[in-house]
Amino acid sequence: MNIYDIAQLAGVSIATVSRVVNDSPRVSEKTKQKVMAIMEENGYTPNVFARGLGLDSMKTIGIMCPDVSDAYMATAIAHLESRMHEHGYDCILCCTGYEQSVKEKYVSLLLAKRIDALIMVGSVYSGSGGSDSLVQYVRDAAKNIPVFLINGYLDHENVYCAYGDDYQATYDVTSQMIERGRKRILFLCDSHSYSATQKLEGYESALKSHGLPVLGDLKLYVKNRIHSVRDILLERRDLKFDSVVATDDGLAVGAIKYANSKLLKIPEDLCITGFNNSALSICSDPELSSVDNKVEELCNLTINNMMKILHGKAEEVSRDTKIPCRLVKRCTTDF
Structure with missing residues (x-):
């Protein structure tokens, strides 16, 4: 049984059946009751196509x-x-x-x-x-x-x-790190999307406004895989940093695992922030400070x-x- 069968049994158009299904005021009460009775008698359940016919909306x-x-x-x-x-x-x-x-x-x-x-x-x-x-x-x-x-x-x-406001959030986090004496802040990112670009601009603006240089070697683009981040940071022995601003919690947890592998104290030796305030932020050890982007x-x-x-x-x-x-x-x- 489909909408065409219901329309034929009721002697109305399929558009009328659709209007009944959607409780449209464009159908008389008598016609509405007739169509509804036939649908009930035949156990008809309207699908999304039936709802959309004649109303220019598929809901x-x-x-x-x-x-x-x-x-x-x-x-x-x-x-x-x-x-x-x-x-x-x-x-x-x-x-x-x-x-x-x-x-x-x-x-x-x-x-x-x-x-x-x-x-x-x-x-x-x-x-x-x-x-x-x-x-x-x-x-x-x-x-x-x-x-x-x-x-x-x-x-x-x-x-x-x-x-x-990813720009302002990253600007504020980076500024607070600098004001606590951090000088080499690593920016960890996994894309060049609009959101990531806003975070990068916030990070760079905070460095500039506090008189610190924007260094290319402190901007690292890696896949958002926790162990991959850890391993890359362990391999980069030339990379010196005292804090991490990550654009995603997964990246930040990778930095935590790096710190644990190096026996660094968090946050004394390495300060880390993530982004998204996801479940990862409370599953990590220690628990991660993270930007809640609502x-x-x-x-x-x-x-x-x-x-x-x-x-x-x-x-x-x-x-x-x-x-x-x-x-x-x-x-x-x-x-």
């Missing part, structure tokens, strides 16, 4: 992220899905990886599914902030549906961005804004929302 949101195994992204997606269900929306999740062609392919796939909006989790989708051709596919998608970026920024019509707050903000836009209240929504981060101090810092 479905597309979500893209590069890597669902990443702690930050997994937390974001779980929260987004829960909030969408509260509003009666389903979601289609695509894990795109980082290849440009794959990201573009998945956007096309989701648009073909007639999604109502697209949420992109991760600054990898915003390029360097919107000036490069690598984000043209995002701008093209925004011509058809509203696009929401979490943890990234892209200045374009119908693209709505919610992200933490992932759940960003997700709530995104869903609230999306609901306003889908209900015709776009004028109430800002396209650029930046929220402050905070450092959660644990055992790896002395400030």
Whole structure:
């Protein structure tokens, strides 16, 4: 039994059945009761396609992220899905990886599914902030549906961005390390995304404002794998540093394991901060001081804004929302 069978039995169009399913006021009470009775008699459960017919809405949101195994992204997606269900929306999740062609392919796939909006989790989708051709596919998608970026920024019509103030958070952490007498602060990073670039600029600005040089050998790009970070730091015997600013908790835990292998005292010999305030920060030994970039707050903000836009209240929504981060101090810092 499908929507076509129900329409035939009731003597109405499939669009009318869809309107009944969605409780549309455009159907008379008599017709509504007739269609509902036939659906009940035949045990018909409307699917997403039936809900969307005739209403130009599939009540479905597309979500893209590069890597669902990443702690930050997994937390974001779980929260987004829960909030969408509260509003009666389903979601289609695509894990795109980082290849440009794959990201573009998945956007096309989701648009073909007639999604109502697209949420992109991760600054990898915003390029360097919107000036490069690598984000043209995002701008093209925004011509058809509203696009929401979490943890990234892209200045374009119908693209709505919610992200933490990574620049200021990293500037503040680096400054506090310097004010505690740290002179050689290692910047650990695993990408060149918008978020990572903001963190790097915050780190460099803090060094400059305190009269310290920005040294290339103290900016290290490595894969976000805990043991890989540890091993690379152990191999780099020429690399001298007294503190670590990491752009992700996994990188910071790798630095902790390096310090433990070298029998360094934390934070006396080596001060370390992470980013994202994930479960890794309390699983490590010692527990890690980490910047909380408010992932759940960003997700709530995104869903609230999306609901306003889908209900015709776009004028109430800002396209650029930046929220402050905070450092959660644990055992790896002395400030």
